[in-house]
Amino acid sequence: MLLPFLLFMWLLLLQSATLVRAFVFTETRSCNDPGGLLPLNPTCWDTLFVGMYLMEWSVTNNATCLPGTPFAQCFLETLNMGELDCVGITSGTCPPPSWIEFQTNNISVQEFYIAYNIYSVWSFFNGYYTAIGNARSAATDSIGAIVALLDPPKSTNVFLNDILTALSVGLSFVSVDAGPLAGALITGIQQAPGVGKYLFPVGTLDTQVAQFDEIANSLGTVTSYFQENITTALAAIQNDTQTFLAIVGSGNFSVTPVPSIADQSDTMLTALNTYVISQCLQANNWVITRAIDTDVNELQANGSAVGWDIPGCGTGYDSNSICGAYYFNKAINVSFSLDNSGDMSNNPTTDMSQFFANWTTPDLLFNGAAQCERQGGSAPSVTIGASGIDASCLSNLKVCTWDLDPKHIGVEYEFTDCDTQSRFAVDGCVGCGEFDECVNVPYSYIGNYLTFDGWGLPYYFCFGDHKILPSP
Numbered sequence: 001m002l003l004p005f006l007l008f009m010w011l012l013l014l015q016s017a018t019l020v021r022a023f024v025f026t027e028t029r030s031c032n033d034p035g036g037l038l039p040l041n042p043t044c045w046d047t048l049f050v051g052m053y054l055m056e057w058s059v060t061n062n063a064t065c066l067p068g069t070p071f072a073q074c075f076l077e078t079l080n081m082g083e084l085d086c087v088g089i090t091s092g093t094c095p096p097p098s099w100i101e102f103q104t105n106n107i108s109v110q111e112f113y114i115a116y117n118i119y120s121v122w123s124f125f126n127g128y129y130t131a132i133g134n135a136r137s138a139a140t141d142s143i144g145a146i147v148a149l150l151d152p153p154k155s156t157n158v159f160l161n162d163i164l165t166a167l168s169v170g171l172s173f174v175s176v177d178a179g180p181l182a183g184a185l186i187t188g189i190q191q192a193p194g195v196g197k198y199l200f201p202v203g204t205l206d207t208q209v210a211q212f213d214e215i216a217n218s219l220g221t222v223t224s225y226f227q228e229n230i231t232t233a234l235a236a237i238q239n240d241t242q243t244f245l246a247i248v249g250s251g252n253f254s255v256t257p258v259p260s261i262a263d264q265s266d267t268m269l270t271a272l273n274t275y276v277i278s279q280c281l282q283a284n285n286w287v288i289t290r291a292i293d294t295d296v297n298e299l300q301a302n303g304s305a306v307g308w309d310i311p312g313c314g315t316g317y318d319s320n321s322i323c324g325a326y327y328f329n330k331a332i333n334v335s336f337s338l339d340n341s342g343d344m345s346n347n348p349t350t351d352m353s354q355f356f357a358n359w360t361t362p363d364l365l366f367n368g369a370a371q372c373e374r375q376g377g378s379a380p381s382v383t384i385g386a387s388g389i390d391a392s393c394l395s396n397l398k399v400c401t402w403d404l405d406p407k408h409i410g411v412e413y414e415f416t417d418c419d420t421q422s423r424f425a426v427d428g429c430v431g432c433g434e435f436d437e438c439v440n441v442p443y444s445y446i447g448n449y450l451t452f453d454g455w456g457l458p459y460y461f462c463f464g465d466h467k468i469l470p471s472p
């Protein structure tokens with residue numbers, strides 16, 4: 001009984017070993033020909049044991065390089081492939097290595113991969129440097145448009161350091177093709193904190209402030225400063241084998257062509273726009289409101305909101321999960337909106353549609369603020385951890401939670417965690433009939449009066465003492 005079984009297992013093992021060998025053989029063969037049908041490939045980094053090769057190279061060649069010579073420069077010099085500069089932000093001094101040329105000179109495929117990664121890191125950083133330069137004018141445009149839309153008081157201050165933080169976080173928003181490279185960079189700095197402090201130079205511009213009406217000049221200060229840090233980050237990666245391996249060791253820089261992020265300034269500004277919108281809203285007395293365990297569209301559509309047609313909602317959400325002045329976050333079952341604590345009649349719908357058309361996402365603006373408050377944060381900050389970079393408090397608006405408990409009606413609890421705004425729930429706004437019951441609420445109200453069916457009397461909602469909405 002046992003023998004046939006063992007024989008069977010043995011055959012099975014033999015077969016799978018053959019399969020694995022055949023697979024490895026094919027893969028190794030294509031990895032060995034990076035100029036062939038399958039050009040450079042991230043998985044070949046491991047298949048060819050390039051990391052181990054480089055560590056051995058580094059021991060063997062320890063004495064070869066002059067003291068102070070960056071690793072990348074020394075490595076390329078040992079290949080005798082001409083004068084190259086792949087350490088600085090330069091143009092045309094670091095062409096992609098050619099496999100044909102390497103073969104002609106009998107240089108190994110591992111050395112080709114190392115040379116190529118030196119080139120792709122250089123290329124990626126040159127693109128990043130350009131993107132930050134372009135971000136200066138793109139940010140001047142978007143911040144100008146945000147300020148024009150929201151019109152905060154002229155003297156509203158922003159810290160340049162917060163702008164720098166928000167700008168640096170832009171790296172995590174780059175699009176799909178460059179994403180794996182940015183991801184590898186962000187992951188790699190956990191082993192290379194020396195690079196991280198230049199990529200995310202937080203807290204280094206802390207005392208300088210600017211006002212929104214003269215932000216354009218200050219943006220130049222921030223982008224030039226950050227460009228210098230990016231220049232140093234590149235030099236630090238190319239400086240020694242250990243740092244270099246921390247960044248390229250996943251293989252993700254082994255792609256051809258190297259995707260460029262030079263033209264992704266707009267995308268990279270998502271974080272900065274979020275911060276600016278949050279600051280301007282705050283300066284104009286806006287707060288975020290939220291209704292826990294509430295799907296505002298369902299509340300309206302299914303008629304549980306007895307007294308009021310929630311403006312612009314009830315017919316479904318758009319692609320941003322917005323209806324009217326509300327954003328519903330399905331994952332946490334919370335409906336968010338904005339409420340102006342200075343003027344209850346203020347309607348945020350148009351501004352919100354502008355924010356989410358071009359500048360930021362509801363998740364960053366609303367959830368971001370809720371998360372910031374939960375962590376007890378205030379200014380934008382970046383932490384580097386196992387899951388990559390975590391930016392918090394880009395949006396740091398105050399968050400107020402509607403009191404949904406109908407038992408509190410009459411005691412005038414507007415929020416569970418914020419003060420009641422003046423004139424909230426006051427009866428008798430303009431146009432309220434002598435014998436009618438009226439309740440004065442903010443435009444984006446989703447509190448306990450919505451599901452309260454009164455004391456048997458018809459009652460009406462008003463915004464900021466004047467608009468009257470009849471109950472259905």
Ligand SMILES: *[C@@H]1O[C@H](CO)[C@@H](O)[C@H](O)[C@H]1NC(C)=O
Nearest residue numbers: 055058059060061062063241
């Ligand atoms: C290179 O040599 C120096 C000085 O002899 C030594 O301190 C260092 O550890 C060596 N580095 C490597 C990677 O072997």
Ligand SMILES: *[C@@H]1O[C@H](CO)[C@@H](O)[C@H](O)[C@H]1NC(C)=O
Nearest residue numbers: 102103104105106107108109
């Ligand atoms: C190429 O390199 C291999 C391995 O280093 C060596 O065995 C061979 O002799 C070299 N061929 C030439 C033409 O230099």
Ligand SMILES: *[C@@H]1O[C@H](CO)[C@@H](O)[C@H](O)[C@H]1NC(C)=O
Nearest residue numbers: 180183184185187188250252
């Ligand atoms: C490399 O890219 C892949 C996507 O192609 C990604 O899943 C992976 O996380 C990246 N590696 C690192 C270290 O970021």
Ligand SMILES: *[C@@H]1O[C@H](CO)[C@@H](O)[C@H](O)[C@H]1NC(C)=O
Nearest residue numbers: 197198201204225226228229
């Ligand atoms: C970033 O660059 C600026 C300007 O050169 C420099 O003053 C600052 O120290 C750099 N930041 C870090 C973290 O080194």
Ligand SMILES: *[C@@H]1O[C@H](CO)[C@@H](O)[C@H](O)[C@H]1NC(C)=O
Nearest residue numbers: 068194232235236237239240
């Ligand atoms: C490169 O390494 C040298 C020697 O360890 C060090 O003095 C220098 O600061 C490093 N350069 C960068 C840009 O990290």
Ligand SMILES: *[C@@H]1O[C@H](CO)[C@@H](O)[C@H](O)[C@H]1NC(C)=O
Nearest residue numbers: 292293294295330332333334
């Ligand atoms: C959201 O909360 C409401 C009220 O508790 C509940 O009826 C509904 O099922 C919840 N929806 C989800 C998706 O969890």
Ligand SMILES: *[C@@H]1O[C@H](CO)[C@@H](O)[C@H](O)[C@H]1NC(C)=O
Nearest residue numbers: 295297298299301302314316
């Ligand atoms: C309203 O309730 C019905 C029945 O429970 C449900 O099928 C429908 O999806 C709900 N409408 C909305 C907008 O959630």
Ligand SMILES: *[C@@H]1O[C@H](CO)[C@@H](O)[C@H](O)[C@H]1NC(C)=O
Nearest residue numbers: 142145146149354357358359
């Ligand atoms: C937003 O983007 C659209 C389409 O790209 C453009 O037409 C519109 O002018 C932009 N709006 C603002 C306020 O920048």
